Amino acid sequence: MEHRIGLIHGDGIGPEIVDEAKKVLDAVCTKYGHTFVYSKLLLGGASIDACGVPLTDETVGQAKDCDAVLMGSIGGDAKTSPWYQLEPSRRPEAGLLGIRKALNLFANLRPAYLYDELRAACPLREEIIGGGFDMMIMRELTGGLYFGERKTTEVDGVRTAVDTLTYNEQEIRRIAKRGFDIAMKRRKKVTSVDKANVLDSSRLWRAVVEEVAKDYPEVELEHMLVDNCAMQLVKNPAQFDVILTENMFGDILSDEASMVTGSIGMLSSASLNETKFGLYEPSHGSAPDIAGQNIANPIATILSAAMMLRYSLDLDTEADAVESAVKKALAAGYRTVDIMSDGCRQVSTSEMGDLIVSYL
């Protein structure tokens, strides 16, 4: 079958890691007899360089013509890159926020789990890791503080800045449903995270999540305050299955969780809307300091491509094959430098891509 895939190479290490993911996708085509038609889309720094703005209508239009978009990471070094001389709304990150909103990508899935082969990289002690952990963070991505009204005013020489955190019940309900749906395919536990002892938006969040939970009697629902969740991720990550939370809390907690795994170079993500369409990207950043050296870890992007096969293209067998090829490359002892350890064989970005293709 033919599928249209948008590729956003992005900034920093983005182009290198997207190339490896494409290599794997091409191998999937050959092996399973599909046709993937690629189009290249510009976003972030690359779009600023080419078009003067981080996101153009053309990119949004192109994305809408695709079945899914695979993206590298975007952004540069905030201290040295000229992009960061621009107004905040014209910087690379604004392009990412813009495309999330333009495509209504409200459901952000960020898996965080411990690879058995990479236990040694986990910052937590063996006693805490125990039998490992495997959670899915379901972050609301188009509401809350990120997209509320904001303004900075100056009255009598005193500047005041305001951001607004707004959620309506429809926004909460649709992300909660996604969270429970995913939990049904996993260990059937949802931890909904909020700050209901302080925020009205969190109290509405909690109420709506309770309502949605009624349709999923098999799923165990637990509410946790965000400050406590930040502690529990360090204390006992294995307690979590699905973490369901709003935009800003999800930003903080998903990054904390990814660091707790010790291997952020391995973590994929998906941003979905109400259709089958999705934007897939590694959880990690654009690492401009190591860009162009062929040493970046392409696995997070390759696993993002696997998520794309599964969620947007309904190619589960192919997704399984990619994930198992990654596991085989790790089991065979191949490592990029970020996850290197004693007794393993260090390989480059492109060698890792080739190896994963060879295990397909």
Place this chain on the structure above:
Amino acid sequence: MEHRIGLIHGDGIGPEIVDEAKKVLDAVCTKYGHTFVYSKLLLGGASIDACGVPLTDETVGQAKDCDAVLMGSIGGDAKTSPWYQLEPSRRPEAGLLGIRKALNLFANLRPAYLYDELRAACPLREEIIGGGFDMMIMRELTGGLYFGERKTTEVDGVRTAVDTLTYNEQEIRRIAKRGFDIAMKRRKKVTSVDKANVLDSSRLWRAVVEEVAKDYPEVELEHMLVDNCAMQLVKNPAQFDVILTENMFGDILSDEASMVTGSIGMLSSASLNETKFGLYEPSHGSAPDIAGQNIANPIATILSAAMMLRYSLDLDTEADAVESAVKKALAAGYRTVDIMSDGCRQVSTSEMGDLIVSYL
């Protein structure tokens, strides 16, 4: 000299741990020839039980008549306690928020450091702990989402909730100054944490912190995004000296940092206004599950009393003496159950208080 000290025993383990701190304060009086005049204040659950509301004008008035207030923890089990059948604004935690605002306690200091004796309790691997870590989190406590306008409305059957995050430059400047002042007495590094790639309030925060930094040329200032900070606390806590941040981010990060130390039963806190007055409390919660068993760790409260001696009463020698007595009790191998490890001697709440007095 005579000092007026308010005592809020609080809920759960609060009364037990405050009693031990008072024991230590009494011993300080005797040894150094001071007079501490105590008054008992009600807050939180205890205030609900006695007066129907979590904070009364009487408590605020009594607190204002004191030089400082020492508090146990407040709140109960949200699942079982009748306090949590009440409206959010009438629950124990609302009393805490209310007293912070009523007394203008905008500067919340939360130290998080690794006790050499308690390394084994730290959830992080030895390689990551390295030479240990010692940070001070300076959290803004009376602004931001906690005290912004909020409302929940229903239009055409759809509920919408709004919280507002507001900071003006005066609020930012006064907390930033406190952060830099503390840094001058420590390792002269400030990490200011915000989400300036998204929020207007964070952009103002960053600009004002930059302005304040000009008055402290010796202090190294670094800006860090909140999601990155949540990662760095796990990856390399030793990089931090003073973390300066707004209310909600400070709530999340200080709890994460306290868990990273592995000994939240040991961590004190201070909430200060523009005067010498302060409210001192342990960083941990009220642990209703172990209340009344004489097993809770009183050290966080005793160290909060030491902070009180130092910051509100200008009794540095006495504060040093209390802190060193705590260290001696630990060095001698005494532990409450929460920090117990092989080869140590387990003691009760009151025994730990007696031991610390004996080492004074």
